[in-house]
Each structure stands twice: as C-alpha cells, then as structure tokens.
Amino acid sequence: MTGLVLHFAPQTCARVALVALEETGAPFETRLVRFMAGDHRDPAFLARNPAGKVPLLEVDGEPLTQNGAILPYLARRFPEARLLPYTGDxxxxxxxxxxxxxxxxxxxxxxxxxxxxxxxxxxxxxxxxxxxxxxxxxxxxxxxxxxxxxxxxxxxxxxxxxxxxxxxxxxxxxxxxxxxxxxxxxxxxxxxxxxxxPSAQRALAIEAAAQDELERAGFSVPLS
Ligand SMILES: N[C@@H](CCC(=O)N[C@@H](CS)C(=O)NCC(=O)O)C(=O)O
CATH class of the missing domain: 1.20.1050.10 (Glutathione S-transferase Yfyf (Class Pi); Chain A, domain 2)
Incomplete structure (x- = not known):
C-alpha cells in the first residue's frame, strides 16, 4: 500500500494524528479499528503494531506507531503545515x-x-x-x-x-x-x-461517520 494510511478509532488519541493529517492537506486514507470486534488483536494488525493500539500510521506500507513519533514525522515531512515549531535549535x-x-x-x-x-x-x-x-x-x-x-x-x-x-x-x-x-x-x-x-472539524466528521458505522454493526464502544 503506498501513501499514508491511518488506523484509528473514534474518540481515541488517534484523533490527534487525524487532525495532523488534515492540517497537512496531503491525501491519506483511514482504516477503522473496531475494538469491540477485536480488530486490534488481529494477527495482521499486531504484526504492524504489537502494542495493539491506535494510532497506527502506515507510510508506503511501513508501520509507524506512537503519537510521539507520528506527529514529529508528519511535522518534518510537511514543514509547510507548521504542525510543530521546530527551528533546528x-x-x-x-x-x-x-x-x-x-x-x-x-x-x-x-x-x-x-x-x-x-x-x-x-x-x-x-x-x-x-x-x-x-x-x-x-x-x-x-x-x-x-x-x-x-x-x-x-x-x-x-x-x-x-x-x-x-x-x-x-x-x-x-x-x-x-x-x-x-x-x-x-x-x-x-x-x-x-x-x-477546519482540520479538527474534518477529523470530527470522519470520526462521526466511523461512529455511525460502528453503531450500525453493533460494535460501538460503550462510553465509560
Ligand atoms: N502511547 C500510545 C498510546 C496509544 C493508546 O493508548 N491508544 C488507545 C486509544 S486512546 C488504544 O488503542 N487502546 C486500545 C488498547 O489498549 O487495547 C500513543 O501515544 O500513541
């Protein structure tokens, strides 16, 4: 798979990576991880992220995990988006x-x-x-x-x-x-x-559509 693919679930910390991607303006795809269906324990998912968590960003098929790595990566790859105020100092x-x-x-x-x-x-x-x-x-x-x-x-x-x-x-x-x-x-x-x-609003709209999908399939996570 080429390009950027974000594995996410609504309301989770993957929202931050989603907002970051929206800020860059770069094309990307999303994959909904259905916790209640056990998607995050699926061997194929664990092969990409052994921690079994979102966010998981695939970069041309290469997995990158942890917001603390994904956000700096996107900031450095898309400097014009000014995601982080790096100066080089x-x-x-x-x-x-x-x-x-x-x-x-x-x-x-x-x-x-x-x-x-x-x-x-x-x-x-x-x-x-x-x-x-x-x-x-x-x-x-x-x-x-x-x-x-x-x-x-x-x-x-x-x-x-x-x-x-x-x-x-x-x-x-x-x-x-x-x-x-x-x-x-x-x-x-x-x-x-x-x-x-606008980036956050677009991210929230993606989450809302994902939440609808989860509810329709009976996989919505109960709000604790
Ligand atoms: N240290 C990770 C934390 C990721 C994380 O805890 N994600 C939660 C959602 S907010 C998750 O996927 N939980 C599922 C699980 O632990 O089974 C990061 O900062 O990216």
Missing part, C-alpha cells in the same frame, strides 16, 4: 519533544485511569478511588497549562501547533468524565478554539 526542538512526552506519558495514562479505572484495580469498589486519584493528579498536571493559556492563545506561543490538538483531545476525554472543568476556564476556551479549526 537542539534545545528548542527538545522542548517540543518534552511537551509531546508530557502529553503521551504523563497525561494520557491519567486519561485512561479516569475513563477506565476498572482496568487498574479490583472491582471491589476501588475503581472510584482510582478515578478520584487520577482526577487529582490530572488537576495538578493541568494547573501550569491553565496559567500558560491565560497569558497566550496556544500552548507553545502565539501560533497553534499539533500540541494544542493533543491537549484538546485530553480535555475532551476528561471533561466528559466529570473532571472539574469550571476550575480551568482557559483550558475550556482553548479546547473550543482548537476544535473549531
């Missing part, structure tokens, strides 16, 4: 990597514990405690981003970057799970602005 570019790692390694696991606490404990009443602790840790993590966004429109400065789409996805996941949104007005406003971009 080692420290500047490392700080961009640092932000991506914060989102993928610090925030995303908290999202998972907030949305799916039952995966991280026994079912004897502890899931509520896991969720509460993850909410607390998330509030601590987001305090600095809230302060930053009170002083400038986007996380990295005056210009949007794909880091904003990533943060916006985190917000979407936690706001729908009872996170104390009222304490983070700048983040809420940032989410609305990030989602209003």
């Amino acid at each position: 080692a420290l500047n570019d490392a700080k961009i990597q640092s932000r991506l790692a914060w989102l993928a390694a610090d925030l995303h696991p908290l999202v998972t514990r907030i949305r799916m606490p039952h995966f991280f404990c026994d079912l004897d009443g502890a899931p509520g405690r896991v969720r509460a602790l993850a909410m607390e840790a998330m509030a601590f993590q987001l305090a600095d981003a809230e302060r930053t966004l009170r002083g400038r429109p986007w996380l990295m400065g005056q210009d949007w970057s794909i880091i904003d789409a990533y943060l916006s996805w985190v917000w979407f996941r936690i706001a729908g799970a009872g996170f104390e949104v009222a304490a983070f007005p700048a983040l809420a406003d940032h989410h609305h602005r990030a989602d209003a971009r």
Whole structure:
C-alpha cells in the first residue's frame, strides 16, 4: 500500500494524528479499528503494531506507531503545515519533544485511569478511588497549562501547533468524565478554539461517520 494510511478509532488519541493529517492537506486514507470486534488483536494488525493500539500510521506500507513519533514525522515531512515549531535549535526542538512526552506519558495514562479505572484495580469498589486519584493528579498536571493559556492563545506561543490538538483531545476525554472543568476556564476556551479549526472539524466528521458505522454493526464502544 503506498501513501499514508491511518488506523484509528473514534474518540481515541488517534484523533490527534487525524487532525495532523488534515492540517497537512496531503491525501491519506483511514482504516477503522473496531475494538469491540477485536480488530486490534488481529494477527495482521499486531504484526504492524504489537502494542495493539491506535494510532497506527502506515507510510508506503511501513508501520509507524506512537503519537510521539507520528506527529514529529508528519511535522518534518510537511514543514509547510507548521504542525510543530521546530527551528533546528537542539534545545528548542527538545522542548517540543518534552511537551509531546508530557502529553503521551504523563497525561494520557491519567486519561485512561479516569475513563477506565476498572482496568487498574479490583472491582471491589476501588475503581472510584482510582478515578478520584487520577482526577487529582490530572488537576495538578493541568494547573501550569491553565496559567500558560491565560497569558497566550496556544500552548507553545502565539501560533497553534499539533500540541494544542493533543491537549484538546485530553480535555475532551476528561471533561466528559466529570473532571472539574469550571476550575480551568482557559483550558475550556482553548479546547473550543482548537476544535473549531477546519482540520479538527474534518477529523470530527470522519470520526462521526466511523461512529455511525460502528453503531450500525453493533460494535460501538460503550462510553465509560
Ligand atoms: N502511547 C500510545 C498510546 C496509544 C493508546 O493508548 N491508544 C488507545 C486509544 S486512546 C488504544 O488503542 N487502546 C486500545 C488498547 O489498549 O487495547 C500513543 O501515544 O500513541
């Protein structure tokens, strides 16, 4: 398969890669991964991504996994899209990597514990405690981003970057799970602005069509 093919599922962190692809303007295809049908445990999928997760981007048939690798790849391949504010300066570019790692390694696991606490404990009443602790840790993590966004429109400065789409996805996941949104007005406003971009709107439309397909086939993931 030549070209760019994104394996994704609606509402997941694959949304960030989807927005990135939409921002580039490059042609790409999508493949819906139906978790409830076990597509992500299919040997053919696992051969491309042994972690069994989305996003998976195929580049001329070559698999690339992890948002932390896919987003820098797209940013470097399509520099005119300005997905990330790389300058070539080692420290500047490392700080961009640092932000991506914060989102993928610090925030995303908290999202998972907030949305799916039952995966991280026994079912004897502890899931509520896991969720509460993850909410607390998330509030601590987001305090600095809230302060930053009170002083400038986007996380990295005056210009949007794909880091904003990533943060916006985190917000979407936690706001729908009872996170104390009222304490983070700048983040809420940032989410609305990030989602209003045409690229995000197109990505959301692709997700909505995929969600319809899942529901028609009886494979929609219950919203935890
Ligand atoms: N570290 C990976 C995380 C990917 C990930 O956790 N994806 C979730 C959806 S948000 C997934 O595919 N989960 C399915 C599973 O774990 O079985 C990344 O940043 O790309």
